[in-house]
Amino acid sequence: MKKIPTNIITGFLGVGKTTTILQLLKNKPENESWAVLVNEFGEVGIDGAFLAEGGAMVKEVPGGCMCCTAGLPMSVGINALLRQKPDRLIIEPTGLGHPKKIIAILQSENYEKYIDLKATIGLVDPRNLSDEKYVSNQNFNDQLGISDVVVATKMDMVSDYDECLFDSWTKELSTQPKTTKINHGDLPQSWLDEDRTIELTIEEHHHHHAEQDIVEMALEPGQKFCRKENKGQGYVSCGWFFGAESVFDFEELFSMLSDLNAERIKAVMNTDKGCYAFNVANRVVSVNQLSIEGMESKLEVIDTQLLPWDQLETILLSLIIE
Missing domain, CATH: 3.30.1220.10 (CobW-like, C-terminal domain)
Known part of the structure; x- marks a missing residue:
């Protein structure tokens, strides 16, 4: 099979990852079929319902970082989607996760014949850059530090000060990513076709959960x-x-x-x-x-x-x- 163009869209909680993916699905070429692997920190798996509305093939990995358990939950989801032969695969990690190990898995020999890994897109709400809770968080910094393209979201809500802070902050990043600014998740598809430019040099700082199986949420008979x-x-x-x-x-x-x-x-x-x-x-x-x-x-x-x-x-x- 041909290699599937694949993007990781990362960013901290609430920056608009799902909204951006929905807009990308809305604007994708009509003759293309896209797939989305979505990972959530929570256990019940909600983003899949959002994204299914966009007409994508969706697989969910709820319950924390999907690269835990030696990458098994992630691999199971990717393999299921690849069998559907999509024209593009988008991976949305949890906002509390680090994409480094996900990138490493996608670049491994297991997937080198099947996945054409394109740019990692990092989203940031510029208003968060003046909040110490965010800028001192290791995952927040690592997500953006591993991104080939850094996107300022929610620009309709951002002040001039926030925008200037984003401009100066991204210029100080040692990785020197490409940058753009969007409203309402309206990211042009052309950004997805950017090539990867950043090497995996950032240390992992997040702690994995204990190994666990993927458990489907279901109710017992009579359970409300x-x-x-x-x-x-x-x-x-x-x-x-x-x-x-x-x-x-x-x-x-x-x-x-x-x-x-x-x-x-x-x-x-x-x-x-x-x-x-x-x-x-x-x-x-x-x-x-x-x-x-x-x-x-x-x-x-x-x-x-x-x-x-x-x-x-x-x-x-x-x-x-x-």
Whole structure:
């Protein structure tokens, strides 16, 4: 088979990776079929539902860094997608992961006949560059330090100071990546065809989770919902999975997500107004209607500290109207 052009799109929590990939899928050539391997820190796997709306073949690796367990979860997902013979493969690692080992696996002899590894695209919200929580985080710096192209996102929300900070900050990077700036995830496909220029010289600093099997989220007969928690790299997550028979009050759900103060929230929910995707970053809730009807509901909350999960669960259950 011909080599599949492959890109890694990396970046910290909330920078717009999924939005950017959705825009790329929307603007891809009509005669091409693309595949996406998406990795999430949380256990319930939400991004797959977002990306499936874009018409891509999608495989999910939830539950932390997908290069753990000797790369087995990642390899399983890649192999399944390659068998579909896509015209392009996009890999979205967790915002709390480091792409170095992923790149090493893709460049290994196992994939040298099948994958044409193109530029790694690193996304950054310029507003984060003035926040010590981000600029002192090793993963944040390593993700961008391994990127061939660094993209400033959400430029419609960025001040002149933030933009100047991005310009000066990228010029000081020793790797001297190419840079661009975008709104609403609108990255031209031409950037995906840039060649790799950066060698793997950055040390890995993240700690892998213990070896574990990939577990599909499923409910037992008669079970209304299940809950999964995860922790690592200074972050914790809690996710809920509800059966398709659970229908949530849209207005109450939106209000709850607006009031919830957490680092990152994602959800795909079956509501009385239809199925919707909810995306919360910087306490701003964005909502998109999904074409799928009667789907299972999933919600994931990520923060730097434990939140009152039991209390939040009680609130979620009170929002079910059917």
